[in-house]
Amino acid sequence: MTEESLGGAIDPLAAVREAHAVSWDVAKINGLTRSRAVQTMAQVLKSQQNEILEANTLDLEISREMAVPDLLLDWLKLTPERLHNAVQILERLSELPDPIGRVMSGNFQVDQGQTYSQLMPLGVIALVYEAFPELGAIAAGLCIKAGNCLVLKGGSEASHSNSVITDALRNALDDAGIPISSLQLLPTEQGTSVRELITQDRYLNLVIPYGRPSLVQQVVRQATAPVLRSAMGNCYLYWSSSGSLDMARWMILDSHQSDPDPVNAIEKVLIHRQQNPSTVMRLWNSLREKGFQLRGDAELVQEFPELGLAEDSEWSQAYLNRAISFKAIDGLEPAIDWINQHSSGHADGLATESYQESRRFALGVYSASTYINASPRFYRNPKRGDAIFLGMSNQKGHRRGLIGLETLTTVKHIIQGIGQV
Numbered sequence: 001m002t003e004e005s006l007g008g009a010i011d012p013l014a015a016v017r018e019a020h021a022v023s024w025d026v027a028k029i030n031g032l033t034r035s036r037a038v039q040t041m042a043q044v045l046k047s048q049q050n051e052i053l054e055a056n057t058l059d060l061e062i063s064r065e066m067a068v069p070d071l072l073l074d075w076l077k078l079t080p081e082r083l084h085n086a087v088q089i090l091e092r093l094s095e096l097p098d099p100i101g102r103v104m105s106g107n108f109q110v111d112q113g114q115t116y117s118q119l120m121p122l123g124v125i126a127l128v129y130e131a132f133p134e135l136g137a138i139a140a141g142l143c144i145k146a147g148n149c150l151v152l153k154g155g156s157e158a159s160h161s162n163s164v165i166t167d168a169l170r171n172a173l174d175d176a177g178i179p180i181s182s183l184q185l186l187p188t189e190q191g192t193s194v195r196e197l198i199t200q201d202r203y204l205n206l207v208i209p210y211g212r213p214s215l216v217q218q219v220v221r222q223a224t225a226p227v228l229r230s231a232m233g234n235c236y237l238y239w240s241s242s243g244s245l246d247m248a249r250w251m252i253l254d255s256h257q258s259d260p261d262p263v264n265a266i267e268k269v270l271i272h273r274q275q276n277p278s279t280v281m282r283l284w285n286s287l288r289e290k291g292f293q294l295r296g297d298a299e300l301v302q303e304f305p306e307l308g309l310a311e312d313s314e315w316s317q318a319y320l321n322r323a324i325s326f327k328a329i330d331g332l333e334p335a336i337d338w339i340n341q342h343s344s345g346h347a348d349g350l351a352t353e354s355y356q357e358s359r360r361f362a363l364g365v366y367s368a369s370t371y372i373n374a375s376p377r378f379y380r381n382p383k384r385g386d387a388i389f390l391g392m393s394n395q396k397g398h399r400r401g402l403i404g405l406e407t408l409t410t411v412k413h414i415i416q417g418i419g420q421v
Contacts, residue, residue: 013196015184019124019149020203022179027121027147029178031098037176038141042090044172045137045165049083052168055160056133063157071212071320074260075131076158082260086134089381090141093388099405100147106413113417119409121147123205128153128194128219130211132261133161138380139208139390140169140183146408149182151204153197155211156188163187198223208403210391213318213344228403231394233318234344235376237266238335238361241274243351247373249283251349253290254375256322263378263392264347267319270329270338277303280326287324295325315342332357336364343367346394346401347376368394368401 045052056078063073099119106115125148127139136152143150154162166185174180186192194215198207201224208228209219220227235255239248248269255266271280281304284294295314296307310325315338329335339348349371350361358372369376369392380389390403399407 013186013192013200015181015186016124016126016151016197016200016203018181019151019184022181023121023123023149025179026144026149026182027100027123029147031100033177034144034147035094035098037173037178038090038145039094040172040176041137041141041144041169042087042094044168045083045090046087048164048168049080052083052133052161052164053078053080055164056158059133059158059160066157068157072131072155072157075211076133076161077260078133078161082134085381086137089138089388092381093141093145096145096386096388096405099145099409104411106415110415110417112419113415115413115415118412118414119406120412122408122410124149124151124203125408126151126153126197126200126204126207126225128198128207128209128211128215130155130215131158132210133158133165135210135390136162136185137165137169138388140166142388142390142405142408144173144178144182146405148205148408150184151197152183152185153192153194154185154188159188194218195222198225198227201225206408208390212320226397228393228397228399228407229395230391230403231344231346232261232263232391233265233267233320234316234342235264235266235346236268236270236339236343236348238270238329238332238339238348238350238352239272239275240332240350240352240354240357241272242353242357243272243373244353245279245283248351249286251351251371251373251375252287252324254377255349258378261378262320264376265320266349266376267324268315268343269324269326270335271326272335273328273330284326291322293321293323295323297325297327299328300326318344332360333364336361340364340366344394346392347371347378349374349376368392 102119104117106117125143129135140150170180170183198219204225206228207223207225209216210230220229252266255264256262294307295310301307301309346368348365348367362370387404393400393403
């Protein structure tokens with residue numbers, strides 16, 4: 001990172017300007033070179049696994065001494081399996097079709113000419129994230145593949161891990177002939193605040209916050225650069241009167257399997273009042289056996305005192321742990337209204353045997369995605385299809401839903417005429 005001095009003081013945001021300065025050059029690099037760079041990034045991560053895990057062990061030791069919350073420790077801890085998964089994601093990214101230059105039909109026409117649209121790089125993207133050391137590598141792969149530059153702002157709890165990973169990736173970029181200034185890490189020891197970074201709207205084209213809701217909300221409030229808001233947790237399931245116990249149980253349990261970050265985990269369940277109480281008890285016993293803590297609204301707690309009471313504020317908050325709250329509800333329309341008011345708005349589900357209910361739910365819930373008799377479990381590296389995902393967005397602005405390669409592009413409209421006739 002270049003150091004610029006003003007009266008002897010290091011300017012920590014010089015890195016943002018460096019990324020901006022080379023963004024035009026990176027955007028012009030051909031797709032084959034960018035794909036080879038991502039492949040090289042995967043190889044370097046694999047070859048430096050021991051160094052990365054050693055740095056991560058140091059971060060974990062320091063974080064435990066500093067009483068970092070257990071949730072962040074879980075997110076912070078790298079294992080060979082997690083690192084291998086990041087390598088696999090980069091390898092697959094390198095094999096995906098180049099998103100840049102993809103031509104699409106124009107949505108309007110002009111006289112004496114034709115119109116079409118083409119995907120183009122956004123420019124400079126900043127990722128503000130807590131823990132998750134491998135997330136910086138995945139974001140770097142996505143950005144380079146899409147012809148963008150990336151500025152990383154990680155948390156102090158992962159400073160050593162982030163530094164080793166970024167150095168390795170920059171070496172890979174250098175080997176591949178891509179400017180190393182296209183990938184920047186803002187060191188935590190220089191004290192660059194989140195606010196300082198996300199107000200660099202002259203140089204940043206997009207900011208992606210990833211972590212606890214408090215971090216995401218901070219970035220949304222303070223940023224002057226465009227923000228792509230990510231979401232995690234507080235997903236709802238409406239268990240209809242016609243929905244089976246096995247379906248509801250499977251949807252809940254499978255949604256919590258996206259370890260270590262439970263992006264689409266079902267944390268709230270609305271139960272139709274016509275569900276058999278003994279069937280509901282069977283679900284709760286099954287969840288308790290899996291280590292879940294169960295809570296309920298006042299009505300359910302009065303009938304089933306063994307449930308903990310969910311406070312009013314909890315219905316709109318993510319737990320991000322193995323806790324689930326249940327609420328009795330009169331039917332589909334009240335369930336849709338409740339979900340639209342209280343869910344995080346990125347992934348909500350329905351267990352039902354009614355086609356009419358499924359259609360009304362799919363169209364009535366405002367969330368970015370709805371899952372009907374399907375697990376909302378989040379996959380960064382799906383088994384099928386040409387896609388790798390960084391996370392989920394619940395906003396209705398720049399892009400919505402799964403954050404993938406196309407999310408990190410913009411559209412250029414091109415009008416090709418033949419002159420005046």
